[in-house]
Amino acid sequence: MAIALHLRKPPMGGIGKRVAYYPGCSLEGAARAYDVSTRIVAKELGLELDYLEDYNCCGAMETKNVTFWGTMLLNARNMSLARRQGHSVIVAPCNGCSFSLQRAEYFLETDKKVFERVNELLKEGGVDPLDEIPHTYHILEWFYHEAGPEKVKERTKKPLKGLKVANYYGCLYTRPHYYARTYSHTGGQDEEARPRKRETADDDEHPYYMEALLEAAGATNVEFEPMHTQCCGGPHSLSDEQVSEKFVMMILQTAKRNGADIIATECPLCHASLEMYRHRLMMKGVPDVDVPAAYFTQLLGIAFGYSAGDVKLKDNLSDPIPVLKRLGLV
Amino acid sequence: MAIHERSLVEPERILRKERLVIDGVDVSGDWNLIILPRTINDYDLSFYEEVVAQPEGKTIVNCYQCSYCTASCPVHNYWDERYNPRHFIYLARLGLIDELQKRADVMWRCVSCHKCTHRCPKGVLVEEVLKAILRVMAKRGLIEEYPSKKFDKFFMDVVYEYGRIEDGELLFGWIEKQGYKVVKDPVLKKPIPFMGGVPEWLKQLAVKPIKNLNIDFLLLNAKHMLFHPRTKNWNRFKQVLRKVMEEEGVFTH
Secondary structure, X not given: OOOOOOOOOOOOOOOOOEEEEOOOHHHHOOOHHHHHHHHHHHHHOOOEEEEOXXXXXXXXXXXXXXXXXXXXXXXXXXXXXXXXXXXXEEEEOOHHHHHHHHHHHHHHHHOHHHHHHHHHHHHHOOOOOOOOOOEXXXXXXXXXXXXXXXXXXXXXXXXXXXXXXXXXXXXXXXXXXXXXXXXXXXXXXXXXXXXXXXXXXXXXXOOOHHHHHHHHOOOEEOOOOOHHHXXXXXXXXXXXXXXXXXXHHHHHHHHHHOOOOEEEEOXXXXXXXXXXXXXXXXXXXXXXXXXXXXXXXXXXXXXXXXXXXXXXHHHOOOOOHHHHHHOOOO | XXXXXXXXXXXXXXXXXOOOEEOOEEOOOOOOEEEOOOOOOOOOXXXXXXXXXXXXXXXXXXXXXXXXXXXXXXXXXXXXXXXXXXXXXXXXXXXXXXXXXXXXXXXXXOOOOOHHHHHOOOOOOHHHHHXXXXXXXXXXXXXOOOHHHHHHHHHHXXXXXXXXXXXXXXXHHHHHHOOOOEEEOOOOOOEEEEEEOOOHHHHHHHHHHHHOOOHHHHHHHHHHHHOOOOOOOHHHHHHHXXXXXXXXXOOOO
């Protein structure tokens, strides 16, 4: 007996200029810089973020190991809030958040029992049941498709000339394709039931959206495969220090040895993990790990003419300011 | 017959002879390596059924043991080759629970990068299946409490309590659980980041915003530590969460 994957067809066409914005817990705390710079970039690119009022934690990569139904509920509640605000598209800037919402989307779609039970439980918890399941996108995909490199180029006032960037996407931006819809299955018998790639999705093994946007802003991208999608330790950043340290060391050393001045990130967890282990590795005296990290939106913000204070560069514990100062960017 | 990587054979079962004569025929050279047969004492098919019964575990039925998952796995490739997702699925299907138990010390190391799930040609949600296997093992007492499980529970408790997480609390709460001495202020019982016996790297990182005079950042985080961010109307929803978790037998708050 094989399990058929009855996923609905991915949405075709654009994502929309006005979407529900699910920032996630981290962006309102330690990763404030990402939130602030994301809003700046969205404003500059003529896009509108509708803040999801009163959201709850998506459960990240942790709660799903404890409880299946609890995690479904957490995400269904956020989806329900988006529906209440009249949206059928949610955009999340964090890999973990977009993963969790897309995972819930997958199980709600493929398993009717899950959908029905979750709706009942939502009602019981005082939240509107889902009339439809909203689609979730990573914010990078949204920027690329609704604005794109041309718009970034047009808005750039201070090109990031001479800045060599290693683009770090992390794991869950394009993976797994069953949730992120980044790959079309071939083969199998049931044409309708096959998982399909979403039209707007990035390449699954060789993502390039961040590279394209930063290149349009004047930066030079260094070769960073295959470390651009290598895990940073993720949910084990705190609980499995040995493995996380080794993974981060590999990422940082590859970036440095390929000549990068800075690592551009697009997930608050990856970012925190890189910065934390960078410091620890430097304390241990490991060579070639001193590349600082900045969110790609911070770099875009600088290219759009904003100051280091506007995009909160001081918040980055890895201190990218000296590198940018050397190139006369801040 | 499943694929047998060399690393899956215990060293004591590998017999190598310099010279070997069988029935008067000298077979030294190519034929001098013998793998002793292993004895399987017991298998338990109900283990597999229990994995399939879970919503995340049911795609295990699609697995055809191609080993794409193991070939992609960063923990297997860069950390410990004993971590072998394909093999874990194989053992779970046959119900060889004592073999699984032998690998309990590495089985929790999955970093959830989803390379395995992404590349699986058969639609097995490998990462989810492995977590389902782990959960069944824990339920049956085949695996001891492991670090990531402690962290997952801790995380779930915070989410359950407030509806949201806060980085400072998560970090220092975890550090405290690790056995480090965290100094707390006497009134509100909140941790003071750069004092006490916290690890040196954490002290240095906690002092950075102060050195940088990043005042609004400090104020924001101090505010969050004092008044934990909460989701409104969480109490009613919390009851439902509690209900489903009690049904699953995982409610420990």
